[in-house]
Amino acid sequence: MDIQNIISKITSLKKTLKDSVVIPAHHYIKSDIIAQADIVGDSYKLAKDCSKTHADFILFCGVKFMAEGARLLAKPNQKVLMPTLLAGCPLxxxxxxxxxxxxxxxxxxxxxxxxxxxxxxxxxxxxxxxxxxxxxxxxxxxxxxxxxxxxxxxxxxxxxxxxxxxxxxxxxxxxxxxxxxxxxxxxxxxxxxxxxxxxxxxxxxxxCYVHKKFTVEHIRKLREQYPNIQIIVHPECDEEVVLQSDFVGSTQTILNTIKDAPEGSIWGVGTEYHFVERMAQNFSNKTILPLKISCCEDMGRITFQNVYESLQSIVQYPEKNRLLYEVTVPIEYYTNxxxxxxxxxxxxxxxx
Ligand code: SF4
Known part of the structure; x- marks a missing residue:
């Protein structure tokens, strides 16, 4: 199936499911999938928003620990799914x-x-x-x-x-x-x-291997090339990288800071590349550059194809009793x- 075909099938499945499904997606997910999401945010925003949703199904586009977090905060009758169980997090x-x-x-x-x-x-x-x-x-x-x-x-x-x-x-x-x-x-x-x-x-x-890749040398080179550049990094970066930066903050803070920055400002960003690339597209009146291209391979395992298959399994549920893929939390850990x-x-x- 080509991409356009899958996108139109996803759109039509979402129309069929209406409010019974909500799709949260983390900022580090690829942009084309973000476009299909109902909620986009960092871990905290997603955890908070998922705890408030009344949808029967939460199809979480992020890595496994995030979907488990949504499961912990969801109501007992809600089902939390991930498009693939292969999206883990080495950290x-x-x-x-x-x-x-x-x-x-x-x-x-x-x-x-x-x-x-x-x-x-x-x-x-x-x-x-x-x-x-x-x-x-x-x-x-x-x-x-x-x-x-x-x-x-x-x-x-x-x-x-x-x-x-x-x-x-x-x-x-x-x-x-x-x-x-x-x-x-x-x-x-x-x-x-x-x-x-x-x-x-x-x-x-x-x-985190994604944030460990940024170095002081990346910052030095960008400052040399763009004397007015401001550097903002995620706190999972090494301490010396944070010390050489102008700002440090979560993905949501990075997004808000750059969104509110004046037109024409230049930014060097130390966090996951798909997110940086999307900000560069969305705020095209500013120059937004990655310190280095560093991608989270695990977030990249969420694809159009597996989002489509998950939605289809929801539409067919409970006749075909096979949700792709339901996230559960072992009872011995659940309460604590x-x-x-x-x-x-x-x-x-x-x-x-
Ligand atoms: S960027 Fe990827 S590897 Fe790093 S902490 Fe986040 S999910 Fe884990």
Whole structure:
């Protein structure tokens, strides 16, 4: 089937399904698929909007952890689907539940403060379950600082996982002293410039391969070529890249900043390429350049063909009892993972 044919079939299936289906899509999804979405946003916006929808089916165009997050916040009668189960996130797999439990036990035994887990939404559901079990909260890149600070203000220390860069960049903004920051390596060795007993934040050593690719050299070259350029990067970038930038923020913050920028302004952007490319098309009165072309291969696994097949399976449901592909959360993680998600929503919404 050619692309135009698939698009018209998707449009007609959506007309048939009316309000019974909603399609949320993350900013990093390819532009042509974004055009078919009902909600577009970063992880936080999508989690919040999905929790409010009344549609019977949520066809989530993003990676697996995002669809699992939507499942946690959905009503029991709603069904959450992904066009393909192959869209995972390597960052989300950088720590498993049993290692997190072991690390948490070790940290709690050495640190003088009660330890609260804060888990980045880019994590598997078992890790979210671990987080809720220990009264912690999920965070996204738009609210990591606020969530960490909430626990610090309660006199606790924080065990942050799985993304080191989001953790350290948030710690710098919160001005946590260097000697109170600990890196937790995969073999559970702890690196600290001060005493572990007095540490306030423990950072798991995970990373996102898409954002690790940006370097200070990319920024230097763009500044050389465009003296008036402003650099904005995602907090999953390395600390030295963030330090050389003019702005740092979540995908939604990047979008809002560039949308509101004056006509003719020039931007160098350090985040996923499909998103940068789309901003360049949508805001053609500004110059928007990637620091480097760095794509999320996992988001790229969502295609027109698999969106079409999912919609078709919904139309045929329940006669052909085969939804492509329903996302479920194992019962043993469900309650605690949901609690951790709700802890995030209440911290953020209560502090507005
Ligand atoms: S951009 Fe990075 S963190 Fe986001 S889904 Fe892709 S691999 Fe995971």
């Amino acid at each position: 989300a797999e950088m720590i498993d539940e049993s290692t997190a439990c072991e690390a948490y036990k070790l940290i709690s035994s050495l640190c003088a403060y009660e330890v609260a887990p804060v888990v980045y939404v880019n994590s598997n559901v078992a890790l979210k379950g671990f987080c809720g079990k220990h009264n912690g909260a999920i965070c996204t890149s738009s609210n990591a600082g606020k969530i960490i600070n909430t626990y610090l203000n309660q006199g606790k220390a924080v065990f942050f996982s799985p993304d080191y860069n989001l953790g350290i960049n948030s710690a710098r903004i919160l001005q946590i002293p260097e000697n109170q920051i600990v890196i937790v390596k995969k073999d559970l060795s702890l690196l600290c410039k001060g005493s572990i007993k007095n540490a306030r934040i423990f950072l798991w050593d995970g990373c 993972a949901k609690k951790a998600m709700h802890n995030m929503l209440s911290i953020v919404e209560d502090n507005k």
